[in-house]
Amino acid sequence: MSNSPVQQELKLRSGSVLKNRLCKSSMNEALATGEGRVVREFEVLYKTWAEGGSGLLVTGNVMVDAHHANEPLAVAVEDERDLTELKLWARAAKSQGGQIWAQLSHPGKQSPKFLNDSPVAPSAIPLVSDMFMPPRELREDEILDIIQRFTNTAVILQKAGFDGVQLHGAHGYLISQFLSPNHNKRTDQWGGSLENRMRFVTEVYKSIREATGKRFNIAIKLNSSDFQKGGFTHEESIEVAKVLDGLGIDLIEISGGSWENPVNRRGEQKESTRKREAYFLEFAEELKKNVSAPLMVTGGFRSQAAIEEALDSGAMDVAGLARPYAVDPNLANKILQGQGYRSTVEPITTGIKKVDDMAIMEISWYTNQIRRMAEGKAPGSKPRGLFSVINVFYQFWKRGQVVKRVRA
Structure with missing residues (x-):
């Protein structure tokens, strides 16, 4: 091997070194308190993943504004009140020589109405879902405030010992909303042309870079496309990546889709994808011709053979896996030791299309396995669909989260 x-x-580019090419990509841990506070379970969980051997661990969504959360029990870092817990989290994650990057996020209008009855967005365009309240359009001073919030959170995390941050620019969250012509209908400097639509993410990047240093x-998690008619396209994604590459971004993770069109969550695959496993490898090959920043591809990898083939092809530099880490935290060591690893992860379905499209059973099952590891237990191996859903909602209730968080 x-x-x-x-x-x-x-x-x-920062000068730091990833010890190998395997990454646990972002999964929401659903471990924080109802107010987004960091708890000691993060230390236990990330020590378990660190011992698994990966070169990089990317956290679940870390909210830059506690009033705007993407889901219950998400971490929010707005000040240093949890600095001690953050330091323990970072130290545990780095205990075996790997790195930890925090995924910074603002959901924009993808903040469920049971958490937020006053979501914001680039433009006042509602999502086609009863889960979300119609958003109001952001004022320019609010846009500048959010940019500063991203920066403030990054600075606190740097102080806590995190090695970096990843901007969540995919899956229909706020950065993605600014990039999409479907969701951004502004006529000022923040909308219209692609140059204007990407201004928000480039200003976030430049502000963080200035505050944290070289x-x-x-990094950024960027949609290859949002797969919607009239939306953010492959060509636009390449142009955004080229600009960020020119600014010095350290790594680009490729993803795709949104809440309205959750491509990789539904399990739909082209034949070429089934053979190579990864959802976005073809786009990575195209993007690789246009940027020099390292690329990470996440979504679909299930076998050591496919990961090695993709790395050998030169289309990507890092292999990202998510759900396999929720059932086998030691998977990186198995791959590194040449054990011919293949994940046992398979879709969990109910046969009810609406439920399956929302992946309620899957999200609940994997959330429960993450919680088990955070409690020092081994993850389970047999999916228990309805029980998992009930248990997840019990945890939400237990931590006092399922209440509206409305800005005073």
Whole structure:
């Protein structure tokens, strides 16, 4: 296995080095308190994942504004009140020589109405779902405030010992909303042309870079497309990536879709994707021709063979996996040791299309396995669909989260 591409180090533009090419990509942990406070379970969970051998661990969504959360029990970092817990979290995650990056996020209008009855967005365009209240359009001073919030959160995390941050620019959250012509109908400097629509993310990046310095990693999770008619396209994604590459971004993770069109959540695959496993590998091959920043592809990888083939092809530099880590925290070691690893993760379905499209059973099952690891237990191996859903909602109730958080 000495020549396996997964074992190779990766030196980033920041000067830091990933010890191998495997990453636990972002999954919402649903462990915070109802107010978004960090708890000691994060330390236990990320020590478990660190011992699994990955070169990089990316956290679940860390909210830059506690009043705007993407889901219950998400972490929010607005000040240093949880600095001690953040330091313990970071130290545990780095205990085996890997790195930890926090995924910074603002959901914009994708903030469920049971959490937020006054969501905001680039434009006052509602989502086609009863789960969300119609948003109001952001004023320019509010846009500038959100940019500063991203920066403030990054600075606190840097102080706590995190190695970097990843901007969540995919899946229909606020950065993605600014990029999409479907959701951004503004006529000022923040909307209209692609140059204007990408201004928000470039200003967030530049502000964080200025505040944290060149040695702190800044990455982005970027949609290859939002797969909607008239929406953010592959061509536009390449242009955004080229601009961020020129600004010095440390890594680009490729994803796609949104709440309205959750491509990789529904399990739909082209034949070429089924053969190569990864959802966005073809786009990565195209993007690789246009940028020099390292690329990470997440979504679909289930076998050591497919990961090694994708790395060997040069289409990507890091393999990201999510759900497999929720049932097998030691998977990186198995791959690194050449055990011919193949994940047992398979879709969990009910046969009810609306339920399956929302992936309620899947999200609940994997959330419960993450919680088990955070409690020092081994993850389960047999899906228990309805029980998992009930247990997740019990945890939400237990932590006092399912109440509206409305800005005073």
